[in-house]
Amino acid sequence: MQSKHSEPAAILFLLPAGIIYVSAILFPIAYSLYLSLFTGSGINNWEFCGMQNYVKLLQDKVFLLSLRNSVIWMMLTLVFTTSFSLLLALILNRRFFGRTFFRGLFYFPTVIAMIAVAIIWRWIYHPNLGFINQFSKAVGLNFSQTWLSNPKSSLIACFVAAQWTAVGQPMILFLAGLQGISEDVIEAARIDGAKGLKLFFSITIPLLKNTFVVVLSTLMIGALKIFDIIVGLTDGGPNNASQVIASYMYSQTFEYSHWGYGASIACFMVLIMLIIIVPYVSFMARDT
Amino acid sequence: MKCSGKTLAFKILLYAGLILQASIWIAPVFTLLATSLKSKKDFYSGLGLFNMPSHIAWENYMAVLKKGNMLSYMKNDAIICLLKVPLGIFLEAMAAFSLTRLRLRHRTGIFIFFIIGMMLPMQVALVPISIVYKKLNLFNTYFGLFYVYVAFGLSFGIMVLRGFFISIPRELDEAAYIDGCSKMQVFTKIILPVSKPAIATLVISDFLATWNEYMLASIIITKDEMKTIPTGILNFVGQYSTDYGGLCAGVLISLLPVLTVYLVFQKYFVAGMAGAIKQ
Numbered sequence: 001m002q003s004k005h006s007e008p009a010a011i012l013f014l015l016p017a018g019i020i021y022v023s024a025i026l027f028p029i030a031y032s033l034y035l036s037l038f039t040g041s042g043i044n045n046w047e048f049c050g051m052q053n054y055v056k057l058l059q060d061k062v063f064l065l066s067l068r069n070s071v072i073w074m075m076l077t078l079v080f081t082t083s084f085s086l087l088l089a090l091i092l093n094r095r096f097f098g099r100t101f102f103r104g105l106f107y108f109p110t111v112i113a114m115i116a117v118a119i120i121w122r123w124i125y126h127p128n129l130g131f132i133n134q135f136s137k138a139v140g141l142n143f144s145q146t147w148l149s150n151p152k153s154s155l156i157a158c159f160v161a162a163q164w165t166a167v168g169q170p171m172i173l174f175l176a177g178l179q180g181i182s183e184d185v186i187e188a189a190r191i192d193g194a195k196g197l198k199l200f201f202s203i204t205i206p207l208l209k210n211t212f213v214v215v216l217s218t219l220m221i222g223a224l225k226i227f228d229i230i231v232g233l234t235d236g237g238p239n240n241a242s243q244v245i246a247s248y249m250y251s252q253t254f255e256y257s258h259w260g261y262g263a264s265i266a267c268f269m270v271l272i273m274l275i276i277i278v279p280y281v282s283f284m285a286r287d288t
Numbered sequence: 289m290k291c292s293g294k295t296l297a298f299k300i301l302l303y304a305g306l307i308l309q310a311s312i313w314i315a316p317v318f319t320l321l322a323t324s325l326k327s328k329k330d331f332y333s334g335l336g337l338f339n340m341p342s343h344i345a346w347e348n349y350m351a352v353l354k355k356g357n358m359l360s361y362m363k364n365d366a367i368i369c370l371l372k373v374p375l376g377i378f379l380e381a382m383a384a385f386s387l388t389r390l391r392l393r394h395r396t397g398i399f400i401f402f403i404i405g406m407m408l409p410m411q412v413a414l415v416p417i418s419i420v421y422k423k424l425n426l427f428n429t430y431f432g433l434f435y436v437y438v439a440f441g442l443s444f445g446i447m448v449l450r451g452f453f454i455s456i457p458r459e460l461d462e463a464a465y466i467d468g469c470s471k472m473q474v475f476t477k478i479i480l481p482v483s484k485p486a487i488a489t490l491v492i493s494d495f496l497a498t499w500n501e502y503m504l505a506s507i508i509i510t511k512d513e514m515k516t517i518p519t520g521i522l523n524f525v526g527q528y529s530t531d532y533g534g535l536c537a538g539v540l541i542s543l544l545p546v547l548t549v550y551l552v553f554q555k556y557f558v559a560g561m562a563g564a565i566k567q
Contacts, residue, residue, distance in 0.1 A: 009471045010390035014398070017383035017442055024439030025405045028416035035415055088309075091302065102306055104554055105313055111550045111557070112543060113500035115518045119525055119539055120316045123323065129532065131319045134337040164316065221407050228502045232522070249411045254507070259415050266412040277407040281400055 029270065036264035041257040053264035063265065066236075066243040069155055073244060074223040076159055077166070081219055085167040089174030103175075110168035118232020121161035122148070125233075151241035154234050158242055162229045166222075170215045177211030178204075217280040224273060245269055324348055324536035331532055348533040349541065356527075358541055360513055361520030365499055368433055368516060373494045376438045377487060380445030385475050387446070388453040389461060399450060406443030410503055418507060428511045436504050441497065445490055452486035453479060488556050492549075499546060517542050 036053055040046035057063055092103050109117065124131045125147040136143045147157040181204065189203045205212075227246040230236060236243035236251060243251075245265065253262030322337055327345040352358060383402065387395050417436060426432035456479065464474045480487070502518040509515050512523060521542050528535040550557060 005391065006393045007391040010386045010392040013382045013386035013390065013471075013475075014392075017379045017402070017446070020379070020435070020439050021402060021405060021442050024417075024436050025408070025413065025442075028413035029408065031416040031419075032412050091306070094302075096299070096302065098306075102310065105310055107557070108547070108550060109313070109316075111496055111546050113502065113518045113521075113546070115500075115502040116521055116539060116542060119521060120320060123319050123536065124316055129323065129331075129337060131315050131337060138336070138338050164313070225409050228518075231502075246409065246411055250414070250503070253415060259418075263415045266409065266414065269409045270412055273407055273409060277404065280407070281403060 032263045032266050035260055036267045038260040039258075041259040046260070049260070053261050054268075056261065057264055057268060062240050062243060063245075063248060065240055066245050066248040069242065070224055070226070070244045070246075072155065073159060073226055074220055077219050077223040078216065081163065081166050081170060082215060084163070085170035085215075086174050088167065088171045089178055092171070093175060093178045103171075106171060107168035109165040112165060114162075114165065114228035115232045117161065117165050118229045121164070122233060124161070125157060148234050149238050151238050154238060154242040158230055158233050161233060162226070166219075170219060173211055173215050174208070177208045180211075181207045213280070213283055217276060217283075220276050221273065221280075224269065224276075245272075320536045320540050323532055324534075324540055326533050328531070328533065345533055348531075348537040352534050352538040352541060356524055356538055357512060357515070357520060358524065358538055361515050361517045361524075361542070362545060364430075364514060364520075365516040367430060368437065369495055369498050371430065371434050372437045372441070372498050373491055376441045376494060377445060377449075377490050379438065380442055380490070381449050381480060381483070381487075382475070383442070383446050384449035384453050385479055387450050389458075389474075389479070390471070399446070402446050403443045405440070406447065410440060414503075414507055417504075421508065426508070428509055428514045430514075432508050433505060433516075436508070437498055437501065440504075441494055445494070448486055448490055449483065452483050456482055492553060492556055495549070496546070 035046075037048060037050060038046040039049045039053070088106060092099055092106075112120075123129070127133060127146050132147065133145075145153070147153050185207070186199070186203065189199055194203060225246055226244055227250065230242055230244055230247045231250070234242045236247045240248075246269070249262050249265040249269065252258045252265060319337065325344050325346075325348070326341040327343065327347070330341050330345075386392055387399055392398070413436065421427050421432055426435075460478055460482070461474050464478050469477065499516075500518055501516075505516050505519045506522075509519055512520070515523065521539065524538050524542075525535060528538060
């Protein structure tokens, strides 16, 4: 229902949130966009350079590598995190002894700060004292190696560590979605002869459509924002092998003091995000 | 009915899978705990992770509490949360009240305008915030951190509360207006009390997001005595890089507040997170 005029109270109630939102979110975005046209750092020493930062960006090997890593991370998230958390939700939606305990257990890492997760998993991967290498020694299979300092495995090692906290949230969302499906629908499909996988793919999955939209979009957005876990585990190393766009932006800005260049990376991130956000927001803003 | 042999085999497989995953899920905490209870002597003698320590080294915990700044990090984090969570939710509720219950032009447009912020990367605010905060001397202040945390929480809070407010029957407010309530009274005496479930959800998710935030804190806070847990813990790890027992004890201590909150309010976590996307 849309109104012709706003009453003063409506504006007054919106004002505090609006002022903070504009000053701390929208203004910085506009300001970043503006600064991305300059080279420089700190408060002064800014020099206008037009689109140079963006030209440099597209030729920057490390940036392209980190973009590639972010895309790999997103793909892995969409395939692995989604299916794993859906599988867990399907199992934990059954009635069996200990169900509440397992739900609570699989969800608990979600409450731990990502940076602490990274520090904990540094220990899991520790070359001498870590769980994995100690475990491989204890069972007599020698698969131990330096997981984080090997450029071939560092990104995947970060991804695996992130799964510890990443599956809890989508698992709960899928559980809520599954509980929203009425028993009658499933029963009716059973009577019509649908069984096992067929029942799952032609009844359960379509009925979870709304949940899928929410889970997939939040996971994609989360994947592009991934930062703490990389910084805490590898800091993008070795030799940028596990660098992602968010960590590259941060290191360019605050370690190398390329503020203008950092701003252009941030703006590029916004651009990529918008591709995912626009369909998602229009979905969430439906009036019902 | 299926034959019981098949069901039994399925049950065994189910529990085997669950127990395997549960062990993987517990392994990180086990590693921390086992390492934190070993003394320096045990490490020098090359004691493995799965061996019992020669004695249970509680002194690691005492040393961390005495020497480290862990308690000061917790205090700072608690102050920020106590400021940010209630105030942020109050402002979000006011905006959601306006969006759902008052006469407002372009309400859908304004709502979309507010929730876009939820998806934007915080990176985009880093350079401008660094510049502006330097000019306004807001580095290393509670207010500096509080302000951006409130801002970045608005979108999610408004989305959740708007969703909830829409479902409250209008008759409630109309009756209150007839009784002579002002808009502010309807908001604080009718809508807010009715919305306790949604507010409980937000308190928890807001608390977690604020308590655990790292990136903005790492830019805005540089002084050790002002650090919150996520930034402090990294500092701590740097200082304890050779004292493995102390390091793991410190990390475990830093997790205690959030794990306690989780154990006590577990019910709300799960119900709330699911309710947040109710359609």
